[in-house]
Amino acid sequence: MADRSKAEVVLRLFGVNLEQQGRGFYIPLEMLAIARGVYLAHQEDPAKFAGLLDSGTNPAYKRTSHDLARRIATKAHIVEGNKELGKAVELDSTETMETLHALFSSLLVEIPGRRSQPSWFGAHIYPFVGELIHYDAVERRIKRSDASSKKSAKKQKQAGKVDAGYKAPSIERYLFRDGGSWAYKVLRSDSNLDRKEATRQGLRNLVQDSGTPLGNLAKALSAHDFDYDEAPVEGSDTGIKLHEDLSPWPDLLREGVRNIVARTATVPRAKRTESLMHWVPYCLARHQLQLARRKLDASDRESILLDFGNEATPLRRESQKNLTGFRNDIVNAINVQAREMIHEAEVAGDEVRKRRYERFAKEAGSAVASPRAFFSETLAAVGALNATVGRRHFTMKPPMLECLVSATVPQGTETEFDQFCTLLYEKYGLVVENKVAASSPLAHEVDPSFLDHNGKAFREKLAAIGLLTQYSDATSMIRGEPR
Incomplete structure (x- = not known):
């Protein structure tokens, strides 16, 4: 009975069944x-x-x-x-x-x-x-x-x-x-x-x-x-709701997939497949977070601080705090959704459903663990977190970083480094370096010197995997596929 209630609440909130197992x-x-x-x-x-x-x-x-x-x-x-x-x-x-x-x-x-x-x-x-x-x-x-x-x-x-x-x-x-059915x-x-x-x-x-x-x-x-x-x-995907009016991520998924799979002449099949394997789950996890924050009426757009450094800094601590807050948002949104469904059942005079959702709300501590784990473990799996356990923060490991660039930069085009960092923030809410951070709520949380160092580390990682070309001290260009 509790599992059924959880499935109904999760499906209503996110439009698709999101469980740790999947x-x-x-x-x-x-x-x-x-x-x-x-x-x-x-x-x-x-x-x-x-x-x-x-x-x-x-x-x-x-x-x-x-x-x-x-x-x-x-x-x-x-x-x-x-x-x-x-x-x-x-x-x-x-x-x-x-x-x-x-x-x-x-x-x-x-x-x-x-x-x-x-x-x-x-x-x-x-x-x-x-x-x-x-x-x-x-x-x-x-x-x-x-x-x-x-x-x-x-x-x-x-x-x-x-x-x-x-x-x-x-x-x-x-x-x-059903995550794949959603995609x-x-x-x-x-x-x-x-x-x-x-x-x-x-x-x-x-x-x-x-x-x-x-x-x-x-x-x-x-x-x-x-x-x-x-x-x-x-198959049947009629029960799956995309909630495109509440989240940009379905369309970001489409745009990224098109950019990835269209590179038939320039990128080997195995590399295109690898990028697709990372981009699709990343988009669904971010879609889940967006819907949770909309349910909580979060006024600020989520800013995700990516840490590319090799040591613990105030920037990393803020990124860890970032992750903890987002996991709590998912839990709180599920609880809000459950209360709304209790009220709906009460208005409809359906005492059976009302009691069922009330029991779910009382046991929500354990019941929401699986949907919450779906978010963080999905990000960890694709390399958008530093680890699967322990003190975790947002980052991008090389396969996920390659996927992000391939999904963002259209085939046959180049983007200047600073413009690319701005694009990451405007499209995905990702904060990497100081100039972008000045536009986000993080501007008051992290010293600019740490963000400047982080931006340089990000540049070096892009160059190491062959996606950034340094033409001069002032000009660095990013391509969607390695040269």
Whole structure:
């Protein structure tokens, strides 16, 4: 009952289910799985199924589990009560299995903060090529009757070796929690048709078959997955609300994604994918914060102080204070939303709903921990915080910094350093150096000398990753892709 109340309150406030379990990289993994599935369904029957980013009805998409490759990657390729699946698909050579394990274990998405090796269904493959993109899956107990009545001929052959009551892979949502559905809906509802078409073309380039040796190997292994979709399934994003009237982040997501995926001629596919993997969750976390502050009627625009120094300074302490305050904003906004829903139920005379929300409000301390963790752990995962635990502050690690520049600077253009810093503040509320800080509430919180030093450190980091070119002492230019 409490979980249901929490889900309803969170959904009303943020327009999408935001839980710790679906944080970080699970958001773009889900979005790319939907995009890939829509592309495959449309290729299979263009007359019946909508194309990539088409608006209108709920998208139908095919789902690939890649359960065999993921079990090989984690050395969990034995189905309980079954022979080693490697033998079933003629991969009984120890040397072959070790080679495949070494390859696919190196392709697993790193989840910051993990302390132990996950089960195979907790491990996801980095979507470097279209054939590697997959949906979520988990282990479920199956019965022989289920295997014979519901499985295809191929699945019957595999499931027939499994005794009743044993576990086997089932393709379904487990770690995906609708963050990717939110992102895909944002992109497919873009009213800027030129931008949408550019995004469609760039996204198609990422999710279609690559035809590379790695892609061909992934496709060959997926043909032996225990579970997969024989026909497209219809997703539903009708319950997801974008709240574009309250937050600029849906449109900032669209603009950034277009800038990232359009670089087909200048940036390798793997680098475009990496930037997309960082930009999408970053935008959703910032969207969450924006909606929370709007719920609290915060009059000031949030200013996020990025610390690029190597030592503790008053600037870093202010950034830490920044983060703590924003996490509290999310908690307080959820509590305000709950009280509003109690009042609505009271006005409607719905005593059952009223009592349910009242119980949620009393237990809100533990109930809001997961949505609050979604915000900070998502930012930590993509490198927008310095660490996943301990004393944390806002920063940008190299992959996130590359992503930020790629999302902000259009293809084929350059931006002067000072202009870029101003742009970061005007678009995203990011404060890096002294000139920008003078325009924000932080001007009275941090000594200008620390901000000046921080700006120089920021310049050096951009130069180190090849995104800034120093033409003279007075002129530094930033490009959206390394030279």
